[in-house]
Amino acid sequence: MEIYGKTPRFGMDERLKGALLQHKPLTRAGLSERLFGWMFSGLVYPQIWEDPEVDLAAMELRPEHRIATIASGGCNMLTYLAAGPASIDVVDLNASHIALNRLKIAAFAHLPNHADVIRFFGRADERANSVAYDRFIAEKLEPSARRYWESRRLNGRRRIDLFNRNIYRSGLLGRFIGASHMAAKVYGVDLTELVRARGLDEQRQFFDNKIAPIFERKTVRWITARKSSLFGLGIPPRQFDELASLSSEKSLAGVLRQRVEKLVCNFPLEENYFAWQAFARRYPRPEEGNMPPYLAERNYRPIKDRLDRVTLHHTDFATMLSVKPARSMDRYVLLDAQDWMTDAQLAGLWSEISRTARDGARVIFRTAAEKSIIEGRLPYGIASQWTYLSERSAELNEQDRSAIYGGFHIYEKIA
Template sequence: MTDLAPDAGFRGNEKLKDALLQHAPLSAAGLSERLFGLLFSGLVYAQIWEDPDVDMQAMDLAEGARIVTIGSGGCNMLAYLSRRPASIDVVDLNPNHVALNRLKLAAFRHLPNHASVRRLLGEQSVATNARMYDSHIAPNLDVATRRYWETRGVSGRRRISVFNRNIYRTGLLGRFITIGHLIARSHGVRLEELAETRSLREQRMFFDSRIAPLFDKPLIRWLTRRKSSLFGLGIPPQQYDELASLADDGTIAPVLRHRLEKLCCHFLLRDNYFAWQAFMRRYPKPDEGILPTYLHERHYPAIRQSVDRVTVHHANFTELLGKKPAGSVDRYVLLDAQDWMTEQQLNALWTEITRTAADGARVIFRTAAEESILTDKLAPALLGQWNYQAERSQALNRQDRSAIYGGFHIYEKRGE
């Protein structure tokens, strides 16, 4: 298990700095990158914002697969365990995400039953969660992860106490969503009232009458012209530029409006826990809708029995693959990380992916813009060894309930 320094900030996190910093410190772009890095050095995502059900379809994920994935909030790797893969290597540059992934794995391994896992990871205002952590999880954590969750903040409370309240309202994204609710409320709109809708038609009416007009408000148009205003979404400067390329008026408000429309209107609310987190800032109760796949009771036995097949690394993707033998990986999950990369970093990554890919290996990833980032940046000698599943990529992108990204992409290794 890779060493973890959970309290390492951006200044001391060389892995994160290497991934983010592409411009001189005193340039406008360099200052923007460093501001984002400071914000991104804390907990960003308590929940992943890519749909794991779409991932598993795209990968044709079956028992015995060997997977390498970026960790983020950890929901994806836990969902993948429901298919009983042979192994999952989880990598993340953010030590807070490493600590969260290890905690979630320990919860499945050491809490007494599914109900206790659901209370810890799927419900809010459960005052006994920290005590449950003390009794069942803490004695089984590695030293660094336990120190992370038991560190006290300025309030005097331990980090783990957030599970007594609602961890999904914390982190960079959770706080950004809270600010979004406050801005909407200042314009007379209570986003949580979406929960009162009972059909796609009512969801559409709510969006058209309450949410869509917000994007014409001067404050929101002013905010969406500024890269830093969207750092709370976990959107780095490079990704903002990709989004801005889709708009004509110097603001990404139209792009955000379109994606929020998909989140609000394209899926029944009871079937979309991403919408519950965005609009109600919690998961639905049993009579309101479904929970993430990894919290479904029917998957609990498979996940619990498979958690020992996961290793969580504080490392970048290329670094980890460089230590693996040729032909040793079946599935790669890159999330949106390539949007951050320079052409040199992208080609270094795909050199290792191509070397370590087993016959029929698949790579899946998302992009802020609609087109695959590989088309113009990956060396032809590398790109030529992979088949792009364009039609299936587009079909599955339409099914992605998180609705955040412009593109979803599947590449399959060509046979010898």
């Protein structure tokens, strides 16, 4: 395991500023970018919100493949590892996410068994977790990650103690989900009741009768017209504008209603751990449904045996690729990062992707809006090297259980 560059600082450092800040500080857009950057500099996603089953179907991994992916919460990186690629380069500008990924890797490496991993990341709400950290993980953890997890929060407790009290209720997104539950209760709706539904018909009934009317409330429509109101979802100002392009009104209430409808109504609860996190604020118990694939018992040993194939990088994607040899990579996972980028940033990123990609390489990413964010924005010399697998992209987008994105996209390098 290694990390490129300086030891991470847990704040809005220059790398994050470079990715986010496009306007002058004292403009409305500039202030919005800086507020989001400040909020985004801490832990945002305890769990990644892209469906790894869809990613694996799109990538069609083989043993010789080399993957580059954005880290986020680290769940998907470990799921890819279980599929047995040759290597995975994991990159993130957010130092808190790097620390979380290091913790997950160390837990798989040093906790005694699969049950301990499940208790730590699947339940994440027992005092035994911080005890296990001190006994099995702390001394083996990379120094900057150890400093992060053992630093004190405002309440005087160590960060690692979050795993004693449900880590999934923390982070920017966890707090946003908690605030959404409180807001729903103002209108007399207990969102946790969804998990009592038995089958898709009852899930649909709960959405139509309980959830959908909330999005018609004037207060909700006013709130969702403000960019800062959705920073808790990890939606930066530029991505807000992409979502707003889908609506004829300033509010995003209609768009969000459609996304929540897909989350609630399109997949059985026992198959959708994303819905459990959104509505029950936890993963299902074994008798209730499935956890993320990286926590499945069948994947425990394959992940544990392949941890040395993972390299973490605290930097941006293009910089990480810039030190790679030409024609050395096979799969690229960009999440929704391109929604944040200017044309110049997109061109720089895809220049490095095109240089390092082998024939037949694939790039997968998601977008807030439905259409691909790169169409018509890349220089011809770069765009002409890639073909868009539009039908397969649309098919897999419908299968994405997280339901929060408008589009899923696959590009393949032309041989």
